[in-house]
Amino acid sequence: MDRWQAMRIFVKVAETESFAASARQLHMSAPAVTRAIAALEDVICARLFVRTTRSVRLTEPGRRYLHDCKRILADIVEAETAAAGSYAVPTGTLAITAPMLFGQMYVLPILHEFLKRYPTVNGRMLSMDRPVNLIDEGIDVAIRIGHLQDSSFSAIQVGTVRRVVCGSPAYFQEYGIPESPADLKNHRIAASTGAWASPEWRFAGDQRVTLPNWLQSNTNEAAIATAVAGLAVTRVLHYQIDPALRDGKLQIVLAAHEEPPLPIHVLYTEGRQASAKVRAFVDLAVSRLRGE
Incomplete structure (x- = not known):
């Protein structure tokens, strides 16, 4: 029998001053209660009760031990309640990661909405144009663009995005x-090493073109700005140039040669055992991103 259960039995016997009454209330046999108290006395090397044919009373060490047991059991209940509450009500810090521009344009507004809805949650957002190790970085939820590698994480696809060639x-x-x-x-190429480090661009039908970079930068923003300035052609994800397309600053070319769109997933680590904050954010993110 574990120590926690033995303490519970000890406290019940001390309260009822009866082995038989304690056994009935704990739905145990009287011999089992007796054995539990005897085992506890052996472990702590002290006599806890003075037993007579008519009464069961605490010894002096028993009274001190009763005080400590009640405190310890109360701490355990409080810890269990707090842990259960984190899975019932969103609390604590929620850490998420997303690609830089996608995170700024789409994920950050969702996080803002989530934090307003659940004031007991704090947010932490890591925006990077590379895959982040969720376990090492302490990340709860990741938004990933591209095909996923096999893993034990849970993933929900929320949409797709095109990879497009564009210029002004x-x-x-x-x-x-x-x-x-x-x-x-025959064209100037502006490329971002952050997203597509390879000089080889792939297209539908297994078409592949190796292109020297006229301008190479470590951010998509710099490559897009170069294209908007009318200096080069670049290839990025469609959402990254959506404002420039609407304003007529960029136009897409070679659309008929594009590869199939890349999937977008919401990825999280805890599966069915996910805490309330993770489940609530995933539900909101899936709804909002599919709406986009």
Whole structure:
């Protein structure tokens, strides 16, 4: 019998001053209660009760031990209640990660909404254009773009995104619009090492083109700004240039040659045992991102 259970039995016997009454209330046999008290006395090397045919009374060490047992058992109940509460009501710190621009444009507004809805939760957001190790970084939820590697994490697909080649209307007016991926060899290329480090661009039908970079930067923003300035062509994810497309600052080319869209997933580590904060955020993120 574990120590915690033995303490519970000891406290009940002390309260009822009866082995038989304690056994009935604990739904145990009287011999089992007796054995538990005897084992506890052996462990602590002290006599806890003075037993007579008519009464069961605490010894002096028993009274001191009773005080300590009640405190310890109360601490255990409090700890269990707190732990259970974290799985019933969103509390604590929620750590999420997402690609930099996608996080700023789509995930951060969802996190703002979540934190307003659940004031007992604090947020931590890590925006990076590379996969983050969820366990090492202490991340609860990740938004991932691209095909997932096999893992024990839970994943919910919320959409897809195209990888597009684009440039400014002014650039294409000066240098012409490429009609095939091979035509890109005749154009200036601005590339981001953060997202697509390889100089080889792949297209539908297993078309592959290796392109020298006219300008290489470590952020997508710099590559996009170069394209908006009319200086080069770049390839990025569709959402990253959505504002520039709407404003007419960029236009997409080679759409007929694009590879299949990349999936977007909400990834989390705890599966069915996820805490309330994780379950609540995942539900909100899935709803909002699918709406987008």
